[in-house]
Amino acid sequence: MARDSQAALVALNRFGFGGRGGASGDLINAASDPRGFVMAELARPNGVLLEAPGLQSTPQLGQAVFAYQDQVKQAREAAKAAAPAEGAQQAPADQKPGLRRNLSLNAAATEIAGQMAEAKPADNAAKPDTMQPNAAAPPAAKPAPQPLNVIQKTFRAEALARLQRATLVECGFTERLVVFWSNHFCISASKGELARIWAGAFEREAIRPHVLGRFADMLKAVEQHPAMLFFLDNQQSLGPDSRAGQNRKRGLNENLAREIMELHTLGVGGGYTQDDVTSLARIITGWTFAGRQGQLGTPGSFVFNVNAHQPGPQMLLGKTYEPTGLAQGEAALADIARHPSTANFIATKFVRHFVADDPPPALVARLRDIFVKTDGDLKALAAALVDSDEAWKAPLTKMRSPYDFVVASGRLLARVPEDPGGYLNNLNLLGQPLWSPAGPNGFPDTSAAWAAPEGIKLRLDIAAQMGARLGNNIDPLDLLEFAAADAASIETRKTIERAESRQQALALLLMSPEMQRR
Amino acid sequence: MIDCVENRLLTSRRGLLLGGASFAAWAYLPKFARAAGGRDPCLIVVILRGALDGLSTVAPLGDPDYAGLHGSIALAADGAHPAIMLDTFFALHPAMPEFARMYRDMHAAVIHAVATPYRDRSHFDGQDVLESGYAGPGRVQSGWLNRALEALPRGERVSSGLAVGPTTPLVLRGNAPTVGWAPVALPQADDDTAMRLVDLYRHRDPALASALSQGLQLEKAASGDDMKPKPGNQVAQMRQVARGAAKLMAADDGPRIAALAFDGWDTHANEGGPVGRLAFLLGGLDGALAEFESGLGERWRDTAIVVATEFGRTARINGTDGTDHGTGTIALLAGGAVKGGRIISDWPGLKLANLYEGRDLKPTTDLRSVIKGVLQGQFGLSDRVLAETVFPDSAAARPMKGLVA
Numbered sequence: 001m002a003r004d005s006q007a008a009l010v011a012l013n014r015f016g017f018g019g020r021g022g023a024s025g026d027l028i029n030a031a032s033d034p035r036g037f038v039m040a041e042l043a044r045p046n047g048v049l050l051e052a053p054g055l056q057s058t059p060q061l062g063q064a065v066f067a068y069q070d071q072v073k074q075a076r077e078a079a080k081a082a083a084p085a086e087g088a089q090q091a092p093a094d095q096k097p098g099l100r101r102n103l104s105l106n107a108a109a110t111e112i113a114g115q116m117a118e119a120k121p122a123d124n125a126a127k128p129d130t131m132q133p134n135a136a137a138p139p140a141a142k143p144a145p146q147p148l149n150v151i152q153k154t155f156r157a158e159a160l161a162r163l164q165r166a167t168l169v170e171c172g173f174t175e176r177l178v179v180f181w182s183n184h185f186c187i188s189a190s191k192g193e194l195a196r197i198w199a200g201a202f203e204r205e206a207i208r209p210h211v212l213g214r215f216a217d218m219l220k221a222v223e224q225h226p227a228m229l230f231f232l233d234n235q236q237s238l239g240p241d242s243r244a245g246q247n248r249k250r251g252l253n254e255n256l257a258r259e260i261m262e263l264h265t266l267g268v269g270g271g272y273t274q275d276d277v278t279s280l281a282r283i284i285t286g287w288t289f290a291g292r293q294g295q296l297g298t299p300g301s302f303v304f305n306v307n308a309h310q311p312g313p314q315m316l317l318g319k320t321y322e323p324t325g326l327a328q329g330e331a332a333l334a335d336i337a338r339h340p341s342t343a344n345f346i347a348t349k350f351v352r353h354f355v356a357d358d359p360p361p362a363l364v365a366r367l368r369d370i371f372v373k374t375d376g377d378l379k380a381l382a383a384a385l386v387d388s389d390e391a392w393k394a395p396l397t398k399m400r401s402p403y404d405f406v407v408a409s410g411r412l413l414a415r416v417p418e419d420p421g422g423y424l425n426n427l428n429l430l431g432q433p434l435w436s437p438a439g440p441n442g443f444p445d446t447s448a449a450w451a452a453p454e455g456i457k458l459r460l461d462i463a464a465q466m467g468a469r470l471g472n473n474i475d476p477l478d479l480l481e482f483a484a485a486d487a488a489s490i491e492t493r494k495t496i497e498r499a500e501s502r503q504q505a506l507a508l509l510l511m512s513p514e515m516q517r518r
Numbered sequence: 519m520i521d522c523v524e525n526r527l528l529t530s531r532r533g534l535l536l537g538g539a540s541f542a543a544w545a546y547l548p549k550f551a552r553a554a555g556g557r558d559p560c561l562i563v564v565i566l567r568g569a570l571d572g573l574s575t576v577a578p579l580g581d582p583d584y585a586g587l588h589g590s591i592a593l594a595a596d597g598a599h600p601a602i603m604l605d606t607f608f609a610l611h612p613a614m615p616e617f618a619r620m621y622r623d624m625h626a627a628v629i630h631a632v633a634t635p636y637r638d639r640s641h642f643d644g645q646d647v648l649e650s651g652y653a654g655p656g657r658v659q660s661g662w663l664n665r666a667l668e669a670l671p672r673g674e675r676v677s678s679g680l681a682v683g684p685t686t687p688l689v690l691r692g693n694a695p696t697v698g699w700a701p702v703a704l705p706q707a708d709d710d711t712a713m714r715l716v717d718l719y720r721h722r723d724p725a726l727a728s729a730l731s732q733g734l735q736l737e738k739a740a741s742g743d744d745m746k747p748k749p750g751n752q753v754a755q756m757r758q759v760a761r762g763a764a765k766l767m768a769a770d771d772g773p774r775i776a777a778l779a780f781d782g783w784d785t786h787a788n789e790g791g792p793v794g795r796l797a798f799l800l801g802g803l804d805g806a807l808a809e810f811e812s813g814l815g816e817r818w819r820d821t822a823i824v825v826a827t828e829f830g831r832t833a834r835i836n837g838t839d840g841t842d843h844g845t846g847t848i849a850l851l852a853g854g855a856v857k858g859g860r861i862i863s864d865w866p867g868l869k870l871a872n873l874y875e876g877r878d879l880k881p882t883t884d885l886r887s888v889i890k891g892v893l894q895g896q897f898g899l900s901d902r903v904l905a906e907t908v909f910p911d912s913a914a915a916r917p918m919k920g921l922v923a
Binding site: 233236237238240245250251252253254255258262268274277438439441448451452453454455456457458460461463464467489491492495498499500504507508511512513516517 | 567568638639640641642643655681683686691696697698699700707708710711712714715717718719721722723725726729730731732733734736781784786787836837838839840842843875
């Protein structure tokens with residue numbers, strides 16, 4: 001087949017994370033058989049799963065948090081006993097676990113950045129493979145760096161595993177699918193300590209095994225995962241007529257039920273009412289995770305607490321669900337997963353993410369039909385997308401998200417991170433802190449959201465930092481070959497050729513439309 | 519909708535208020551008269567994302583059903599953290615002393631039982647309606663503040679809108695020029711690199727060219743002060759953002775219209791009463807308003823700040839000491855240009871039969887009327903432009919008169 005650099009750009013950038021630099025030959029490989037290049041990743045058995053030494057299961061991590069919190073408590077009590085009447089010990093309300101939600105203006109970002117800054121001495125110069133800008137160094141007047149606690153360590157290990165995979169894979173299509181579904185079913189690590197330690201495990205356990213499986217299975221795995229139950233408060237929701245509800249005089253919390261229908265499946269206008277939200281909230285009462293005492297099961301594992309479950313049948317979307325305990329909710333989720341509104345909502349969002357902000361209606365309709373016909377087979381959905389002419393013909397106008405941008409830059413520079421700090425800092429600065437969207441609708445997915453003046457200016461600053469640190473050893477024109485080859489515009493080529501230094505050329509390459517649009 | 523100062527003890531005053539409504543005496547000056555007087559109006563829109571509990575922020579203590587519905591998180595006039603009585607019926611959350619001071623100085627007002635036309639309970643659609651200015655969701659290309667900018671006469675002093683934060687809020691997105699700014703802690707790319715990139719974008723990607731140019735300009739305007747983020751809590755960050763925006767707006771050639779958003783108001787659980795999570799956030803908002811006041815200096819005299827949220831929360835406390843998504847809520851106005859010291863409300867009452875769908879404070883005032891009133895008072899936009907362009911198909915929601923002094 002003739003070499004088609006334009007199609008290779010689509011294969012690598014629309015479906016993947018961009019071409020890798022060095023000796024990968026990604027662009028040449030993609031150019032010889034663009035569709036096959038993308039499809040190959042779908043065919044790899046277990047290629048989506050992520051296992052790395054030291055990454056633990058959700059119950060193990062939950063127990064680690066409980067143990068850590070006990071330690072902190074003991075230390076605090078010991079300190080109190082040693083120095084009584086110390087008045088100013090109250091933590092600000094936003095630092096209490098479980099109280100954070102929808103923090104804006106990089107509150108979460110600053111939190112992470114603070115941790116990173118504390119954790120990392122100013123060793124940027126010694127570690128040119130991280131993208132941390134020099135100036136994001138810790139502010140002056142900080143006390144001596146604290147050792148990382150188990151939550152911070154875990155978050156960094158999970159982040160590193162994901163980033164290494166993203167920078168190493170050949171095309172990146174399945175990793176892009178993971179990011180898509182992880183954002184669709186997002187939790188936020190800024191909700192509290194459990195959410196932070198579970199953020200990576202949630203993705204590994206509830207998202208990855210089903211990315212090329214069935215939607216209904218992913219839905220069930222997600223809504224039963226302790227991280228989601230914690231993020232959307234379902235562990236606090238009690239059936240008003242349940243034994244626990246009667247005893248504790250607490251009741252329903254609709255948060256998870258609403259977001260299941262609004263954000264995860266049917267979509268707004270998908271045909272549900274306030275009564276359906278309340279019904280589903282009742283149906284899933286008792287879906288929780290075992291606490292530190294382990295009364296209901298292994299601490300940190302999903303459990304169905306029959307004492308918190310609202311008794312009796314429930315009417316949902318016109319159908320009655322008999323009181324079958326846990327099975328009542330599982331049956332409801334299975335039906336919602338097959339609802340026509342769900343097929344439409346998912347197909348639209350899928351095409352919007354991969355093809356265009358205004359998704360081509362014919363392609364959406366085709367994917368919707370495939371979703372229905374295959375009973376939500378997500379591999380079939382992904383394959384149909386790659387198979388569609390629309391996905392190869394639509395112009396590359398989508399703005400790369402900050403995550404896509406930092407990963408694509410790392411790949412082009414052939415830098416497999418050994419430390420996630422630089423990536424995490426850059427994501428915080430660019431408004432997309434890892435696993436920490438402002439709300440349960442996840443990060444935005446349109447160009448307008450990421451092409452704002454401040455965002456572009458910040459990207460330039462970050463690119464300039466990378467250029468300053470790494471440009472010396474790089475031939476920018478070679479790199480342009482890896483990024484776009486003869487599909488690069490004349491203007492981009494000239495701009496890079498005419499740069500006054502290699503450092504500047506690298507910054508301009510990273511900021512070129514070929515690297516910013518996909 | 520009327521200026522309620524007395525007779526708060528009536529629990530449902532709808533009939534009385536409608537009967538007594540009269541706006542005729544309130545002065546209304548068209549823009550040109552103002553311009554002649556050398557006025558240079560500023561408008562700041564603060565979006566509270568997550569649906570603010572209006573009944574916990576400005577509590578109807580005089581309504582006999584309030585305390586029962588709001589339960590353990592209800593405010594009270596006594597106790598360790600008493601609410602601040604604004605009149606004999608409504609009381610302000612104790613975390614907002616600065617707003618209370620502005621209110622006493624007649625430079626802040628409250629509009630209660632207000633809502634956009636949106637009546638469902640999705641944050642994201644609710645925010646789209648609030649910010650797009652359309653009557654329903656799904657129209658998300660541009661925001662009402664941007665279209666208001668567009669409607670101003672060319673050559674008007676108000677040159678472009680300032681988007682504060684890492685991304686432009688929808689309310690300010692659209693055809694009219696906007697600029698963006700957010701506090702950052704990065705060394706900047708040098709000018710030469712930036713100019714080369716602008717040049718490349720001009721040839722290959724005009725949208726990115728304009729975004730980058732604006733980003734560069736704003737960075738320069740805001741630098742030279744300690745605008746670097748400091749470690750701190752969300753309250754400190756809210757203040758810092760307001761301080762930076764005020765500095766940009768205070769410049770003689772700075773923007774006169776700005777929009778920003780504060781998140782975190784979705785209080786499903788553990789909302790707290792006079793102290794707690796909501797109190798913490800309200801303290802941040804209060805501090806931000808004070809930063810605008812001090813940072814704008816003399817310009818504060820001509821400033822109106824509109825604080826709005828996508829919808830309210832349930833009147834009744836839920837099973838987890840919070841409130842779920844509701845409907846009616848409050849809007850706040852602050853600034854030297856505001857004809858303040860008033861609570862404007864056609865109070866619907868909190869009896870079960872008076873609640874919207876038996877759950878929520880019933881909206882009796884259209885938020886668009888409030889915003890239109892401010893836009894008209896500050897910039898003299900016509901009824902027609904407001905009804906057709908800024909808030910399409912909104913003729914029935916007439917601009918509220920007399921909001922701006």
